[in-house]
Amino acid sequence: MLTVSNLTYLHENDKGVLNINFELKKGDHLALIGESGCGKSTLIKTVYGLFDLDKGSIKWRKEEILGPAYNLVPGYKRFKHLSQEFDLMPFTTSEENIQKFLSRETPEENQRRSDELIALFDLDEVKHQKVKTLSGGQKQRVAIAQALAKPPELILLDEPFSHIDQFLKHRLRRRLFKFLKKEEITCIFATHDADDVLPFSDFTMVLKDGKSLDFRTTQQVYSKPKNEYCASLFGDVNVIDTCEFNLELADDKVIIFPHEIRVGTTSKYQGRVTSSYFKGSHYLIEIDFNSKSIFATSTEDFKINDNVNFDFDWDKIKNRLN
Numbered sequence: 001m002l003t004v005s006n007l008t009y010l011h012e013n014d015k016g017v018l019n020i021n022f023e024l025k026k027g028d029h030l031a032l033i034g035e036s037g038c039g040k041s042t043l044i045k046t047v048y049g050l051f052d053l054d055k056g057s058i059k060w061r062k063e064e065i066l067g068p069a070y071n072l073v074p075g076y077k078r079f080k081h082l083s084q085e086f087d088l089m090p091f092t093t094s095e096e097n098i099q100k101f102l103s104r105e106t107p108e109e110n111q112r113r114s115d116e117l118i119a120l121f122d123l124d125e126v127k128h129q130k131v132k133t134l135s136g137g138q139k140q141r142v143a144i145a146q147a148l149a150k151p152p153e154l155i156l157l158d159e160p161f162s163h164i165d166q167f168l169k170h171r172l173r174r175r176l177f178k179f180l181k182k183e184e185i186t187c188i189f190a191t192h193d194a195d196d197v198l199p200f201s202d203f204t205m206v207l208k209d210g211k212s213l214d215f216r217t218t219q220q221v222y223s224k225p226k227n228e229y230c231a232s233l234f235g236d237v238n239v240i241d242t243c244e245f246n247l248e249l250a251d252d253k254v255i256i257f258p259h260e261i262r263v264g265t266t267s268k269y270q271g272r273v274t275s276s277y278f279k280g281s282h283y284l285i286e287i288d289f290n291s292k293s294i295f296a297t298s299t300e301d302f303k304i305n306d307n308v309n310f311d312f313d314w315d316k317i318k319n320r321l322n
C-alpha cells in the first residue's frame with residue numbers, strides 16, 4: 001500500500017534522508033529509531049508530503065505523494081501527521097479541537113466518536129478546558145485524539161509520547177496501538193524509547209546519518225542486530241571478541257545482551273565489578289574483564305571491586321541467533 005522507493009530529501013545544509021526504501025501494508029506499524037538528528041522527523045515529513053523529493057518516489061496504493069510544489073495545501077489528504085509542535089487551536093476547548101475534524105454522517109455519530117477518543121486518551125477532565133491552559137502532556141493527548149477524529153489511512157507520529165509521564169504513557173500507548181490495529185490504520189512513528197518499539201511495531205527501521213541501516217521485522221532487528229549501533233538502541237550491549245573467549249562462531253565479533261550472561265560462583269570467567277545499577281527487577285552490573293567492560297544482569301547486588309564469575313548463556317544466545 002505504501003511504497004517508498006529510493007527516497008532522498010536533503011535540507012539546504014545537505015542533511016536529511018538518503019536512498020530510503022520500504023513497503024508497508026494496510027494496518028502495519030513501522031517504528032523509526034536512531035540517534036538524535038539521524039533523519040526520523042525528516043523522513044516522516046517527507047512521507048506526509050511536506051517536502052519536494054530530490055530523488056525517488058512515495059506511493060500510497062497507486063497514487064503518488066507529491067510535495068508542496070504540486071499542492072496548494074501540503075500534506076497528503078488521506079494521511080495525518082502529528083508533529084512535535086502539535087498544531088492545536090489554543091483558544092478553543094479540547095473537545096472542540098477534536099470535534100472540528102469529525103466527519104461522521106450524523107451529529108450523534110460525531111458525538112460518539114468524540115466521546116470515544118476523549119475516553120481513550122483520558123481527557124474527560126479537561127474536555128471543556130481551553131487548549132492554551134493545558135499541560136504539554138495533555139496537549140499531546142488532544143493532538144493524538146484530533147488526528148484520529150476522522151480516521152486517516154496512515155498516521156505519522158513524531159515521538160507521540162515525549163511529553164507524557166511514565167505513569168500514563170504505558171496505558172496510553174497500549175490503548176493507542178490497539179485502537180490503530182482495530183481500525184486498521186497504518187502507522188509510522190519515530191521514537192527514542194525501546195519500550196515503544198518492541199511491543200508495538202511490526203517493522204523497525206534503524207536510521208543513521210540519514211541512511212537506513214536496517215529495515216526488517218522488529219523481532220529480526222532486535223534479535224539479529226546488524227551492528228553495535230543498531231543493538232545499542234535497545235539498551236546496553238556487549239560486543240564480544242570471539243577469539244578472546246575461544247568462541248567457535250563464524251564472526252570475529254558477536255553482540256551479546258546483558259541478560260545472556262550468567263553470573264554465578266561456578267561460572268567460567270572471572271572479573272571485577274566496577275558498577276552496579278538497580279533496575280527494579282534486577283541489577284545491571286558492569287564487570288571489568290581484561291580491561292574491557294562487560295554488562296551482565298544479576299538478581300544479586302554486588303559491591304564495587306567484588307570479584308564476580310560469569311559465563312555466556314549459549315542456549316539463550318543460540319536460540320536468538322537461529
Ligand SMILES: Nc1ncnc2c1ncn2[C@@H]1O[C@H](COP(=O)(O)OP(=O)(O)OP(=O)(O)O)[C@@H](O)[C@H]1O
Nearest residue numbers: 011012013015016035036037038039040041042043
Ligand atoms: N529545516 C531544516 N533545515 C536544515 N536542516 C534541518 C532541518 N530540519 C532538520 N535538519 C537537519 O537534518 C538532520 C535530520 O534532522 P531530523 O529532525 O530529521 O532528525 P531526528 O532523527 O528526527 O532528530 P531528533 O531525534 O533529535 O528529533 C539533522 O542534521 C538536522 O539538523
